[in-house]
Amino acid sequence: MIFVDRNDAGKKLCENLEKFKKEDVIVLAVPRGGLEVAYDPIKSFNFEWDLIIPRKIGAPHNKEIAIGAVSADGSYFLDDHYVNMLGVSQAYIELEISEQIKEIHRRMREYRGSDTFPKVEGKTVIIIDDGIATGFTILAALKAVKKQGASKTVLAVPVGPKDMIEKFKKFVDEIICLHIPDEFYAVGAYYMNFEQVTDEEVFRMMNELRR
Known part of the structure; x- marks a missing residue:
């Protein structure tokens, strides 16, 4: 189709x-x-x-590669296979989640007028x-x-x-x-x-x- x-x-x-x-x-x-x-x-x-x-959580050396994703309320999903294979640290994940939540809220305010x-x-x-x-x-x-x-x-x-x-x-x-x-x-x-x-x-x- x-x-x-x-x-x-x-x-x-x-x-x-x-x-x-x-x-x-x-x-x-x-x-x-x-x-x-x-x-x-x-x-x-x-x-x-x-x-x-929602926004994808990008890999440390290539943000285009998604290792997971996060939503506006902080709910997130991680692909353990990618995280382990790339050796992604918990500190990086937490920082990336925080940055993506900020961007989600910015877009929500832009589109909806409210986050x-x-x-x-x-x-x-x-x-x-x-x-x-x-x-x-x-x-x-x-x-x-x-x-x-x-x-x-x-x-x-x-x-x-x-x-x-x-x-x-x-x-x-x-x-x-x-x-x-x-x-x-x-x-x-x-x-x-x-x-x-x-x-x-x-x-x-x-x-x-x-x-």
Whole structure:
């Protein structure tokens, strides 16, 4: 399955999310791409919504290599294999987590006007992104919403690798993934148009959803 763009992926996700419209739902979109995917489900079913902004924890000598991820409330996930293989110290991990939390809060204030964590207690929380690769940031987000009292967690993505989808089943109450290829390359490989979503587009979508 190839999606035209994130908007097309969101429209296709709607068919699988309609069943939640009678529940007390909050959709948490992972910006920037996840908000474009979440746009149609939010509009179609009048879901409450907000943003969740996890950040990867980068390796000491190459920040592009993720050894884990952290969410706004300090909930984090580490890949022990990478941590041990690279000999990453606890002091470095704590410093990197602190730096990434500062950046998360900065982005939350920029996008939302507030760095308070979304109100998820007692709700069905549907986390939407444009796809899964390593899954680290989504795992950190899931840990956070459970810690904050979500009654049910649902992960909804257009595409993800088979091994990660299987792994996620033990972390969420339900997972919705439209395309699980036998050989996964990169999230963008399953979109005809996978241009980066700009901040201006994020603000435009947020303003439209607030109307």
